[in-house]
Amino acid sequence: MHELSYATSILNSLLEAVENQKELGRKPLKVSEINLEVGELTLIQMEQLKFAFEVIAEDTICNGMKFNIEYIKPQVQCKDCGYEGDVVPKDEIGVYCPKCNSMHLKIKGGKEFNIKNAILEFDDEE
Numbered sequence: 001m002h003e004l005s006y007a008t009s010i011l012n013s014l015l016e017a018v019e020n021q022k023e024l025g026r027k028p029l030k031v032s033e034i035n036l037e038v039g040e041l042t043l044i045q046m047e048q049l050k051f052a053f054e055v056i057a058e059d060t061i062c063n064g065m066k067f068n069i070e071y072i073k074p075q076v077q078c079k080d081c082g083y084e085g086d087v088v089p090k091d092e093i094g095v096y097c098p099k100c101n102s103m104h105l106k107i108k109g110g111k112e113f114n115i116k117n118a119i120l121e122f123d124d125e126e
């Protein structure tokens with residue numbers, strides 16, 4: 001399952017961030033939220049990703065973490081008519097130019113999968 005590998009990589013990044021904070025002498029109690037940027041062309045099923053994450057993160061500091069997801073619209077450049085901008089994926093395989101219906105597109109955005117940041121709660125905060 002594709003989503004499980006994304007969930008694992010998110011968990012590993014978060015646990016690494018938590019370790020870094022510990023090395024700085026802080027005491028993270030909980031990772032409460034994460035902000036993600038997800039391109040619509042990644043075709044990641046976020047519900048499945050969240051479910052997989054809940055399972056693998058159950059015994060970690062990330063248990064119960066909330067996902068905030070910002071979806072990024074696909075951006076293309078059409079090689080036939082020169083159109084640049086948003087497209088709406090019509091099916092799982094392809095996107096088409098909204099002006100000329102060409103499939104000769106250069107994908108310029110929409111495949112992102114970025115962790116923008118995560119919100120940690122600390123024991124040492126007033």
Ligand SMILES: [Zn+2]
Pocket residue numbers: 078079080081082083097098099100101102
């Ligand atoms: Zn076009």
